[in-house]
Amino acid sequence: MNLSEITDPVLGHLEKFNSYFKAMLQTNVSLLNLILKYVTSKKGKQLRPVLVFLSAQAAGKISNRTYVGAALVELLHTATLIHDDVVDEASERRGLASINAKWNNKIAVLIGDFLLAKGLLSAIDAGEMGFLNVSSKAVRRMSEGELLSIDKARNLSVDEDIYFQIIADKTASLLSACCEIGAMSTNDNPEYHEAMAQYGEAIGIAFQIRDDIFDFTSRSSLIGKPVGNDLKEKKATLPLIYALNNSTEKEKDTIIKLIKRGKLKKNEISMIIDFVIEKKGIEYAEKIALTFIETAKNSLGILSESPAKESLLRFADFVIHREN
Helix, strand or coil: CCHHHHCHHHHHHHHHHHHHHHHHCCCCCHHHHHHHHHHCCCCCCCHHHHHHHHHHHHHCCCCHHHHHHHHHHHHHHHHHHHHHHHHHCCCEECCEECHHHHCCHHHHHHHHHHHHHHHHHHHHHCCCHHHHHHHHHHHHHHHHHHHHHHHHHCCCCCCHHHHHHHHHHHHHHHHHHHHHHHHHCCCCCHHHHHHHHHHHHHHHHHHHHHHHHHHHHCCCCCCCCCCCHHHHCCCCCHHHHHHHHCCCHHHHHHHHHHHHHCCCCHHHHHHHHHHHHHCCHHHHHHHHHHHHHHHHHHHHHHCCCCHHHHHHHHHHHHHHHCCC
């Protein structure tokens, strides 16, 4: 399934949004302009603006408020990516040198801070306090999720409840905000806002589970991270958690000690991947992801039939069937 087909109902708005977004980032500081131009030079899938516009059109009629909401979430998302690269000491982002690698950590942090402030101020200037409330809660959840993930990585937690809490906060919270803000921009009915927030939350959880499956199944760098990277970072993702919880104490102890020791060799990563596959960790994770996709689809029941609603349903299928 091609993402471009899904975005078809809002393609014209997305093209206008790209110009709108770049115009927002013009400043009087030459260095800042140079770096911001670099930041926007290579677009990703633009999943967040896509969700804002599709949610808005499915719930009502796209207006300037929708553009404000889409810019807000894209600015917040970009800021968090830049800050993440500093924390992770990453050298690349979307095939280009990361800001911290091309300039330095100090500049990267300041650029992230600028984008965060720009996003929040854009909502304030437009009088969109509702957008500000939703997005601020998302940023808080993202921070809490990241800190919880770091804390649990120390002991390699094997608790499914903690895993779902982490991915809901780290990944799903912003996607939920995108869908809720999109609906808020075109519809005053709180029931629509809640339904779209639930859709985005479920989509986000399924999206992250699919990402975690890739870490065990992808044999290429298409997903932007090497195979077994989560294992190297001592992250207990759903396929591994299920495999460990369905193994003997001896097997569990061996795998956990290996991951905790760190500096995994290629043959050790292959051994752990084979263990997860043998214990049906991949199958289980795929089944759970599908339940969240069904939850997402069911939450759209409140919406009238439309091309935008159909695209949201197809986006749910895209999340679970995507190859990267």
